[in-house]
Amino acid sequence: MTRKLHLNAFLMGVGHHEAAWRHPRTEPARLTDVRHYQELARIAERGTLDSVFLADGLALQGHVAHNALGGLEPLTLLAALAAVTDHVGLIATVSTTYNEPFHVARKFASLDHISGGRAGWNIVTSAGEAEARNFGLERPAHAARYARAEEFLDVVLKLWDSWEDDAVVRDRVAGRYADTGKIHAIEHEGEHFAVRGPLNASRPPQGHPLLVQAGSSEDGKDFAARYAEAVFTAQQTFEEGREFYADLKRRVAARGRRPEEVLVLPGISPIIGSTEREALLLEKELEELIVPAYGLAQLGQLTGIELTEDDLDRELPDVPVETEGAQSRRKLVVDLARRERLTVRRLLARLAGGRGHRVVAGTPEQIADQIQEWFEGGAADGFNVMPPILPHGLSDFVDHVVPELRARGLFRHAYEGRTLRENYGLPRPASRYANDLVAAG
Amino acid sequence: MTRKLHLNAFLMGVGHHEAAWRHPRTEPARLTDVRHYQELARIAERGTLDSVFLADGLALQGHVAHNALGGLEPLTLLAALAAVTDHVGLIATVSTTYNEPFHVARKFASLDHISGGRAGWNIVTSAGEAEARNFGLERPAHAARYARAEEFLDVVLKLWDSWEDDAVVRDRVAGRYADTGKIHAIEHEGEHFAVRGPLNASRPPQGHPLLVQAGSSEDGKDFAARYAEAVFTAQQTFEEGREFYADLKRRVAARGRRPEEVLVLPGISPIIGSTEREALLLEKELEELIVPAYGLAQLGQLTGIELTEDDLDRELPDVPVETEGAQSRRKLVVDLARRERLTVRRLLARLAGGRGHRVVAGTPEQIADQIQEWFEGGAADGFNVMPPILPHGLSDFVDHVVPELRARGLFRHAYEGRTLRENYGLPRPASRYANDLVAAG
Numbered sequence: 065m066t067r068k069l070h071l072n073a074f075l076m077g078v079g080h081h082e083a084a085w086r087h088p089r090t091e092p093a094r095l096t097d098v099r100h101y102q103e104l105a106r107i108a109e110r111g112t113l114d115s116v117f118l119a120d121g122l123a124l125q126g127h128v129a130h131n132a133l134g135g136l137e138p139l140t141l142l143a144a145l146a147a148v149t150d151h152v153g154l155i156a157t158v159s160t161t162y163n164e165p166f167h168v169a170r171k172f173a174s175l176d177h178i179s180g181g182r183a184g185w186n187i188v189t190s191a192g193e194a195e196a197r198n199f200g201l202e203r204p205a206h207a208a209r210y211a212r213a214e215e216f217l218d219v220v221l222k223l224w225d226s227w228e229d230d231a232v233v234r235d236r237v238a239g240r241y242a243d244t245g246k247i248h249a250i251e252h253e254g255e256h257f258a259v260r261g262p263l264n265a266s267r268p269p270q271g272h273p274l275l276v277q278a279g280s281s282e283d284g285k286d287f288a289a290r291y292a293e294a295v296f297t298a299q300q301t302f303e304e305g306r307e308f309y310a311d312l313k314r315r316v317a318a319r320g321r322r323p324e325e326v327l328v329l330p331g332i333s334p335i336i337g338s339t340e341r342e343a344l345l346l347e348k349e350l351e352e353l354i355v356p357a358y359g360l361a362q363l364g365q366l367t368g369i370e371l372t373e374d375d376l377d378r379e380l381p382d383v384p385v386e387t388e389g390a391q392s393r394r395k396l397v398v399d400l401a402r403r404e405r406l407t408v409r410r411l412l413a414r415l416a417g418g419r420g421h422r423v424v425a426g427t428p429e430q431i432a433d434q435i436q437e438w439f440e441g442g443a444a445d446g447f448n449v450m451p452p453i454l455p456h457g458l459s460d461f462v463d464h465v466v467p468e469l470r471a472r473g474l475f476r477h478a479y480e481g482r483t484l485r486e487n488y489g490l491p492r493p494a495s496r497y498a499n500d501l502v503a504a505g
Numbered sequence: 506m507t508r509k510l511h512l513n514a515f516l517m518g519v520g521h522h523e524a525a526w527r528h529p530r531t532e533p534a535r536l537t538d539v540r541h542y543q544e545l546a547r548i549a550e551r552g553t554l555d556s557v558f559l560a561d562g563l564a565l566q567g568h569v570a571h572n573a574l575g576g577l578e579p580l581t582l583l584a585a586l587a588a589v590t591d592h593v594g595l596i597a598t599v600s601t602t603y604n605e606p607f608h609v610a611r612k613f614a615s616l617d618h619i620s621g622g623r624a625g626w627n628i629v630t631s632a633g634e635a636e637a638r639n640f641g642l643e644r645p646a647h648a649a650r651y652a653r654a655e656e657f658l659d660v661v662l663k664l665w666d667s668w669e670d671d672a673v674v675r676d677r678v679a680g681r682y683a684d685t686g687k688i689h690a691i692e693h694e695g696e697h698f699a700v701r702g703p704l705n706a707s708r709p710p711q712g713h714p715l716l717v718q719a720g721s722s723e724d725g726k727d728f729a730a731r732y733a734e735a736v737f738t739a740q741q742t743f744e745e746g747r748e749f750y751a752d753l754k755r756r757v758a759a760r761g762r763r764p765e766e767v768l769v770l771p772g773i774s775p776i777i778g779s780t781e782r783e784a785l786l787l788e789k790e791l792e793e794l795i796v797p798a799y800g801l802a803q804l805g806q807l808t809g810i811e812l813t814e815d816d817l818d819r820e821l822p823d824v825p826v827e828t829e830g831a832q833s834r835r836k837l838v839v840d841l842a843r844r845e846r847l848t849v850r851r852l853l854a855r856l857a858g859g860r861g862h863r864v865v866a867g868t869p870e871q872i873a874d875q876i877q878e879w880f881e882g883g884a885a886d887g888f889n890v891m892p893p894i895l896p897h898g899l900s901d902f903v904d905h906v907v908p909e910l911r912a913r914g915l916f917r918h919a920y921e922g923r924t925l926r927e928n929y930g931l932p933r934p935a936s937r938y939a940n941d942l943v944a945a946g
Contacts, residue, residue, distance in 0.1 A: 085682060096707060122608075124705040129683055133683075136619065137615035140584045144619050145588075147588035162607075163608070164603065166603075167603075171581055174581040236526070236533070240570060242569045242570060247565070260635075260638035260639055264575055265576070
């Protein structure tokens with residue numbers, strides 16, 4: 065089978081551009097309107113995209129005075145999107161630092177049942193201090209977060225396996241609902257968690273809902289190599305993209321896994337016009353709507369430097385780019401500023417579109433060219449598509465870029481499978497307890 | 506305005522009777538099929554019922570060898586039901602013992618936004634040992650659970666208030682999205698929780714999603730008197746129902762609240778036939794499908810006595826009915842057995858229908874008589890309706906009992922309001938921070 069592109073629609077409020085809510089083609093009142101997201105999910109499905117993808121954080125982060133923040137919780141929202149779609153995958157970001165594995169295993173199992181096998185979990189470890197403060201904690205160290213995440217995953221996977229696929233018998237005549245020999249207490253006793261199990265939900269249709277990971281630090285890449293089936297990453301240049309791709313696939317192989325079973329999906333924010341000029345005009349329009357105070361606050365949070373409007377026309381001051389090996393996004397931003405010798409104002413404009421993700425403005429053909437170059441050149445297995453304004457940026461992508469990618473033989477014309485896992489071309493894991501002779505529970 | 510009945514559809518798998526899954530009119534494979542619950546929610550809405558109500562537990566409890574256990578997580582499921590309904594309320598049970606207030610506040614705020622103001626939270630404190638074992642804990646003491654629950658509620662209410670109603674400004678021209686003077690850090694520092702806030706979701710449409718409570722212990726009733734707006738309770742006899750009703754309303758008044766702002770809703774499992782004979786036949790059919798091993802295990806868990814099939818035709822042995830003032834359901838069951846001098850077999854049959862809730866078999870008129878007697882006689886403001894088999898038990902109730910209640914002037918012909926709170930006739934709370942002169946965040 066020819067290798068095919070995978071494309072997610074990364075949904076975010078009324079668009080990924082930080083000034084999207086001010087643009088005349090968006091309706092910021094729809095931020096908490098489920099019909100807005102249902103419309104987006106249907107557009108994604110019309111374009112046979114693999115999934116809709118939702119980021120998340122556990123605090124009101126960013127300067128809400130100047131941006132449309134405070135939306136809906138992803139898992140709740142995705143259940144409402146499952147109800148109005150049939151094929152598109154549903155990927156939610158959930159933190160391992162401020163949750164319990166029993167809840168997370170159960171919620172994704174439920175979403176997988178509700179959607180008929182379309183659930184995916186984007187695993188994050190929540191770096192921010194603001195999040196810690198909503199859970200009575202100090203900001204946990206990077207290594208501690210990843211140690212907890214590994215054990216968290218271990219527990220969740222055991223819970224998803226705790227009902228074997230054929231545990232439910234439903235023999236009405238004999239009064240036998242389940243074969244309890246196929247439902248297993250997991251009896252996990254670890255450093256962070258003690259969980260007896262079994263899960264109180266039967267095995268998810270996908271066996272395991274799909275595992276996605278988005279950290280690009282060293283710990284993040286190792287974690288991805290061990291657990292992830294798709295990796296979402298921010299890469300500014302083709303060279304960096306290739307390097308990340310090769311590095312990650314090497315790590316996957318070193319873990320004894322097949323490199324093609326972990327998809328690398330960089331973010332891309334496509335600013336689409338029917339002509340290049342039209343695309344650049346839209347980019348300029350959005351740029352002019354930027355509120356500098358917003359970007360300065362964001363940049364200050366990322367780099368640790370307090371910046372004011374007086375700094376806008378200077379270059380970014382020197383900052384340390386490595387703290388504990390954790391700040392991969394900080395490094396990306398500082399590298400970008402230095403490489404292109406950007407003033408703070410220009411840097412803010414570059415970050416406003418995708419918060420460090422690559423922004424590409426052009427015609428559908430030009431955007432397809434970029435996607436094809438990365439896909440065929442060893443920098444990507446597909447992309448997390450981040451439309452600058454929503455819904456129009458997504459419908460433009462689906463109606464104009466997708467047909468171009470199909471015409472080039474790069475992208476599907478129809479969904480291949482029934483589940484997210486099938487559409488990603490990934491196998492369905494068996495329960496680790498299947499064929500065990502001893503069972504509990 | 507005349508006082509009106511309130512009716513919730515308490516949904517549970519393919520029916521509340523423990524043998525429902527064996528009955529020829531149910532389809533137990535639909536236990537994890539969202540379309541089953543969507544059909545039920547639409548039936549409830551056709552009958553202008555106030556809400557659909559979902560119980561929950563955080564462990565696989567009960568003998569899954571003989572009953573259809575292991576369904577969907579309530580909040581995820583209700584979001585999927587919100588998507589296919591317009592009026593019916595959506596009440597989910599969530600524990601304060603094994604959750605964090607930030608998550609719970611946020612998920613209910615999201616469900617309230619998604620449903621346009623139809624969310625309700627049934628607050629439980631999770632008594633069971635099996636649940637504790639899934640969260641690395643010993644079973645917490647009754648009083649400790651309620652102390653945590655009070656502080657948990659305090660935090661959740663503050664978070665729901667943390668965005669004032671008019672905090673979002675959306676001034677696109679000026680680039681001003683929100684008035685941060687109206688978004689408040691809550692700075693909670695208590696014995697169990699430290700939560701800075703604000704919530705990362707704007708104020709829920711209802712202000713506060715509706716608060717429901719289901720514990721009937723002394724601590725439970727005090728908690729209800731302080732926080733609840735609806736109380737779900739198990740009452741076997743009219744006299745007990747009146748006593749509970751009067752006691753609860755007294756406690757509410759003693760807290761300085763208006764008694765009519767806390768609705769008392771006993772459970773009722775109506776076994777409906779077009780003739781009394783037909784109803785009794787259905788009851789008998791279900792009784793004959795009971796697997797005694799299942800009921801014995803349940804009863805053993807409740808009373809603490811190990812019972813075997815040899816005990817079936819004896820009366821229940823003596824057991825202590827008060828432990829720490831907590832076991833209100835145990836007392837109800839033992840009282841029932843003693844009052845009617847039931848053998849264990851008869852007791853199991855009585856419990857199989859509603860786990861201690863009242864079961865009433867009869868014609869629609871007879872069931873309406875019972876509802877009317879309790880409603881007019883000071884024992885109930887309405888009922889949590891627990892159909893023995895689903896969906897038929899619910900559609901029979903909606904199509905035959907509801908018209909009878911309407912004809913008697915007891916129940917609405919159309920929804921009065923847009924939100925659950927409006928249909929329950931309850932006021933919308935203002936944010937505690939409104940009109941504060943000092944704001945943070």
